[in-house]
Amino acid sequence: MLAFVRKNQVPLSSCLCLLLSLYILTAAARGQLKNEPLGALLMLIMRPLQVASESAVSWVKNFRDNYDTLAGFKLENERLRKRIQNLEVERQRLLEAEATNRQLKALLDFRTQLPAGAITASIIANSANSWFQSCMLDKGSTDGVRKGMAVVTPLGVVGQVVGVTANAAKVLLLTDPNSGIDVLVQRTRSRGIVSGSLDSGTILKYVKRSEDVQEGDRLITSGIDGVFPKGMMVGTVIKVRKQHIGLFQFIEVLPAVQTSRIENVLVVAGDGSGKR
Amino acid sequence: MRLCLLFFLVGIVLILLQTTLLHLLPIGIIPDLTLVLCVYLGLYHPTVGAALGSFLIGYSVDVVSSPSRMVGLNAFLMSLVFLFVYFSSRSIWAQNPLVSSIVVLFAALIKSAALVLISAFFVSLEGFWIGATWYIIQEALAAAVLAPVVFGLLRAGESFAARFRAAGQ
Numbered sequence: 469m470l471a472f473v474r475k476n477q478v479p480l481s482s483c484l485c486l487l488l489s490l491y492i493l494t495a496a497a498r499g500q501l502k503n504e505p506l507g508a509l510l511m512l513i514m515r516p517l518q519v520a521s522e523s524a525v526s527w528v529k530n531f532r533d534n535y536d537t538l539a540g541f542k543l544e545n546e547r548l549r550k551r552i553q554n555l556e557v558e559r560q561r562l563l564e565a566e567a568t569n570r571q572l573k574a575l576l577d578f579r580t581q582l583p584a585g586a587i588t589a590s591i592i593a594n595s596a597n598s599w600f601q602s603c604m605l606d607k608g609s610t611d612g613v614r615k616g617m618a619v620v621t622p623l624g625v626v627g628q629v630v631g632v633t634a635n636a637a638k639v640l641l642l643t644d645p646n647s648g649i650d651v652l653v654q655r656t657r658s659r660g661i662v663s664g665s666l667d668s669g670t671i672l673k674y675v676k677r678s679e680d681v682q683e684g685d686r687l688i689t690s691g692i693d694g695v696f697p698k699g700m701m702v703g704t705v706i707k708v709r710k711q712h713i714g715l716f717q718f719i720e721v722l723p724a725v726q727t728s729r730i731e732n733v734l735v736v737a738g739d740g741s742g743k744r
Numbered sequence: 745m746r747l748c749l750l751f752f753l754v755g756i757v758l759i760l761l762q763t764t765l766l767h768l769l770p771i772g773i774i775p776d777l778t779l780v781l782c783v784y785l786g787l788y789h790p791t792v793g794a795a796l797g798s799f800l801i802g803y804s805v806d807v808v809s810s811p812s813r814m815v816g817l818n819a820f821l822m823s824l825v826f827l828f829v830y831f832s833s834r835s836i837w838a839q840n841p842l843v844s845s846i847v848v849l850f851a852a853l854i855k856s857a858a859l860v861l862i863s864a865f866f867v868s869l870e871g872f873w874i875g876a877t878w879y880i881i882q883e884a885l886a887a888a889v890l891a892p893v894v895f896g897l898l899r900a901g902e903s904f905a906a907r908f909r910a911a912g913q
Binding site (some may be wrong): 488524525 | 756758760768785792796798799802806807817818820824826827830831862
């Protein structure tokens, strides 16, 4: 008997465990299993381990959730960034269209005040060096532009056409030393010639010492030269210096039109004969 | 006896894993690692201590997760698995990972079948069978897939303990 038990001690002990567990199961099913010490001991061992394990898992879970959230934010951020870029491009395009529209509307309004046959043109290039102040227009002889025509904007005089090809025209700007525009001081009707200079910017020449010219005086075209329509704004006097010797005053002028800031102009004939 | 204590501690760790970390797996089931441990004990340590260890591991599972009126169920199942593997180990050579996986698969199926039967006998749960088959197969497959890994870790732990013991002596 003892030999049998010793030989089969493993299956016998296993069967004993089966029986014990069946007993426990039956007792538990009947509700008789209360305050059993083994379960309490196991719970005592397991609880702190489970608490520690659960907190570690919670940390992992939180980390994963945070990562997912951050990944979501990142995607959302990228999407919104792209959208902002697109909207910015769109906004820029609309602002540009609005500015161009405003400019063209002003030109259109201004055109009604000019002799008939004013030609709208865009500046397509500027002077290649600082010795000459000129620009190129996108309209030429096929559009009716002729040499000697005036180039103006609603703000004032820009310059004069000095060269024409079939599809382009070269304009000598008011600020070039070779230009000369017959002007009147609006306040006193004193006459002079506005021209550019290499050293002093734009100047008003040939105004007698006796003439009353003050800083802030507005200069307008006289119309006498037959190039520019009469009464167009040319510039404002910013500095007056009466020299000790000589017949004339030295007067510096701020041009009414900053040529570097304009894009569209009108080409007109001073005698009103300009044609499209 | 020390080895039995070590396996019991491993069992506690596996229960902790099953009750916490493995819930994070996105596969929808919890792999029964304690079952794999019992199979390992049945295959490689067919001793009275291992039989007792299997019972204790099952009972620990009951303590932490079974409903109060079903305490003892897992203890019974683990003891049953151990007994099944003990008898099987006489006729199979389970050094191959594939064979160990197959043994674990059968052990898981036996455990699940016994669980369903005993549950039906002790606590007649209505609708308990619905969806049970697919769940049982999934759980058995998961245990079988993980078996070689768990076996490898247990073997590594054993050899480490043996080296540690040898260094102590």
